[in-house]
Amino acid sequence: MDITHTRHPKVLPFLFLTELWERFGFYVVQGLLILYMTSYYGFSDNESYTISGIFAGLVYISPFVGGILADKFIGFTTAILCGGIFLVLGYALLALSSTPFFFYPALATIIVGNGLLKPNISSLLGTQYAEHDPRRDAGFTIFYIGINIGVTLSLISGYVKDAYSWHLAFTLASLGMIIGLATFLYGQRYLKPFHSLAKTSTKTNFQLLACMLLAIVGLSFLFNITVLANWLLPITGLALLFFLINLTMQQEAIYRNRMIMLNLLIIASIVFWTLFFQLFNSATLYIDRLVDKNFLNIPLTTTVFYASEGIFIIILGHLFVWLWQTLAHQKRNPSPITKFTLGIAFMGLGFFILGTSTLYPNAQDLIPAGWIFTAYLFITIGELLVSPIGLSAVTMLAPPKLIGMMMGIWFVSLGFGGFFAGWVAKLSDVPNAAMSTTDKLNIYHHAFLEYAYLAFFVAVVLILVNFSIKKLMRD
Numbered sequence: 124m125d126i127t128h129t130r131h132p133k134v135l136p137f138l139f140l141t142e143l144w145e146r147f148g149f150y151v152v153q154g155l156l157i158l159y160m161t162s163y164y165g166f167s168d169n170e171s172y173t174i175s176g177i178f179a180g181l182v183y184i185s186p187f188v189g190g191i192l193a194d195k196f197i198g199f200t201t202a203i204l205c206g207g208i209f210l211v212l213g214y215a216l217l218a219l220s221s222t223p224f225f226f227y228p229a230l231a232t233i234i235v236g237n238g239l240l241k242p243n244i245s246s247l248l249g250t251q252y253a254e255h256d257p258r259r260d261a262g263f264t265i266f267y268i269g270i271n272i273g274v275t276l277s278l279i280s281g282y283v284k285d286a287y288s289w290h291l292a293f294t295l296a297s298l299g300m301i302i303g304l305a306t307f308l309y310g311q312r313y314l315k316p317f318h319s320l321a322k323t324s325t326k327t328n329f330q331l332l333a334c335m336l337l338a339i340v341g342l343s344f345l346f347n348i349t350v351l352a353n354w355l356l357p358i359t360g361l362a363l364l365f366f367l368i369n370l371t372m373q374q375e376a377i378y379r380n381r382m383i384m385l386n387l388l389i390i391a392s393i394v395f396w397t398l399f400f401q402l403f404n405s406a407t408l409y410i411d412r413l414v415d416k417n418f419l420n421i422p423l424t425t426t427v428f429y430a431s432e433g434i435f436i437i438i439l440g441h442l443f444v445w446l447w448q449t450l451a452h453q454k455r456n457p458s459p460i461t462k463f464t465l466g467i468a469f470m471g472l473g474f475f476i477l478g479t480s481t482l483y484p485n486a487q488d489l490i491p492a493g494w495i496f497t498a499y500l501f502i503t504i505g506e507l508l509v510s511p512i513g514l515s516a517v518t519m520l521a522p523p524k525l526i527g528m529m530m531g532i533w534f535v536s537l538g539f540g541g542f543f544a545g546w547v548a549k550l551s552d553v554p555n556a557a558m559s560t561t562d563k564l565n566i567y568h569h570a571f572l573e574y575a576y577l578a579f580f581v582a583v584v585l586i587l588v589n590f591s592i593k594k595l596m597r598d
Contacts, residue, residue: 131262132251137310139269142244144303145207146273148214148296150433151280152233153179154426155292157407163289164223168552172404173349176545178230179400180356181342183538185238187363190246190531192239194524196327199247200311206240207304209233209335214297218290231342235335242530244307249518249526250317257451260515261444267511268440273299274433281424356542363535374522381520384459385529387588388516389536391463394581395509396540397547398470398574399502402429404544405551406477406495409567412553413481413560415489418496428495435503443507459516464585466508471578473502478571481564488560547574 156178160171193202213232220226248266252259276299284292345355367389371382407425410416416423450456480494513533521529551570553563 131258131265132248132313132315134251134310134313134315135248135262135265137306137313138244138248139266141203141303141307141310142266143269143273143276144299144306145210145240145244146270147276148210148273148299148303149233149237150274150277150430151292151296151299152214152217153403154277154407154429155280155284155289157404158411158425159289161408164226168408168554169549172545172548172552173353174346174545175404176542176548177346177349177353177356178234179403179541179544180538181234181345181542182237183241183396183534183536183541184356184359185234185538186242186534187238187528187531187538189238189240190242190528190534192331193243193246194526194528196331199243199250200314201328202239202243203247203307204304205335206236206238206243207300207307209236210240210300211297211304212236214293214300218293218297220293221290227343227346228339230346231339234342235338242534245514246518246526246530247314249515249530251315252518254519258448259519260447260451260456260512263511263515263518264440264444264447264507267507267514268437268444271433271436271440275430275437277433278424278427278430281426284426285424356539360539363532367532370525378522382522385516385520388459388463388513389533391460391467391581391585392509392513392533392536393540393543394577395463395467395470395505396537397543398474398540398578399506400541400544401474401548401574402432402499402502404548405567405570408553409477409551410495413484413490413563413567414495415485415487415491418492423492428492428499431496432499432503432506435500436507439503439507443511458589459512460585460589462508462512464582464589466505466512467578467585468582469501469505469508471575471582473498473500473505473575474571474578475575476501478568478575481568481571484560484564490564550574 157171157175160166160174161168166174189202189206193199197205209232213229213234213236216225216232217229220229245263245266248262249259252262280292280295283295367386371379371386374382407429410428411425414428416425416427447456476494476498480490480498483490483494485491514530517530517533518526548570550573551567553566
């Protein structure tokens with residue numbers, strides 16, 4: 124891809140590569156986590172879904188704090204560097220986690236690192252475009268392609284795990300983040316100057332470091348008391364919702380209208396991510412247990428299937444880059460809420476296909492892999508209509524002084540989606556591994572169709588909302 128000829132900012136390739144390697148490491152962990160808990164530690168489906176939901180919730184809620192820290196104290200670049208260092212350490216600790224004693228601190232360290240890095244690299248990219256630059260959506264889609272190259276590369280973790288060990292697979296994640304940090308350090312020379320309100324000092328930096336270490340201890344403790352986490356996160360969500368409403372009402376009229384639209388997108392995205400994270404929960408266990416992993420005479424691992432979504436994004440991302448640029452120049456670019464509606468509908472179609480697949484096992488009582496790849500293609504289209512557009516919408520609709528915090532809130536929506544995914548995944552709980560294949564397929568059949576119906580319902584609601592706020596959206 125020749126990014127230079129599209130006249131995007133010179134730093135874009137380096138942010139692209141930094142995020143590529145960061146996502147590689149994260150998806151090595153995310154893709155193996157539910158399997159690691161059920162196979163290595165012997166946790167039940169229910170226990171694993173709970174821990175996975177708490178981890179996904181916290182790993183994406185933490186960027187809310189990371190965005191505020193970057194806005195007010197340490198700036199985007201320092202936050203990215205610190206986050207990368209914590210991720211390197213967290214992945215390394217996970218590689219050493221032969222017992223749960225190390226497992227939970229490893230997850231906690233990854234949460235802190237992700238909170239510092241994830242919102243701020245996206246926010247940093249947003250500062251490199253003018254407010255009304257028509258290339259913005261295309262630039263974020265290019266950036267999103269980089270994310271999904273990293274996702275695709277992470278498929279090797281399954282082969283490494285099978286051939287060597289779980290721990291070597293997790294070591295790959297740490298090495299990937301080291302490469303990402305080196306790339307970012309080199310690319311900083313190409314950053315355009317941008318305004319920052321952060322006020323840094325050595326004393327402040329040491330205080331923040333101490334708080335991060337305390338956060339790791341506290342989060343490690345939280346994983347051991349899942350009942351507390353199950354109450355704490357929803358209560359936090361309600362408090363954040365009231366905070367967001369109050370913050371919106373305090374803005375000037377022009378920014379208030381933009382914030383209302385952004386809030387609607389954030390609420391809709393929670394449902395989208397609740398379903399999307401099933402790819403790492405119920406869908407992963409479905410594939411591992413009941414899907415034929417020989418495709419066109421090629422032996423596959425379970426991690427190949429979630430990584431296929433990254434491959435689809437790389438292929439289709441170019442089409443969406445062209446589409447948004449063309450429609451923007453023709454002044455026919457659909458509104459963000461229209462794109463979100465279509466994205467959630469495609470998500471529903473993907474899970475409808477997964478639900479249907481359970482009715483057609485082959486002679487070995489396994490589901491042909493083609494069903495999964497087809498479903499993931501539809502889910503990929505949905506993701507391209509939601510995720511990069513959401514990132515772009517935050518940097519376009521949020522008041523300039525709140526971009527970092529609102530980017531953090533955008534990732535909070537992923538967090539609550541991930542947390543609720545742990546709850547929703549329990550619809551697919553297989554209580555007894557000795558159950559017949561037919562009974563297991565029946566459980567997954569009903570679960571996947573429930574997910575599809577939820578997506579279709581939300582898409583219809585968004586269509587109705589779209590009709591009622593057309594004037595606001597024109598503004």
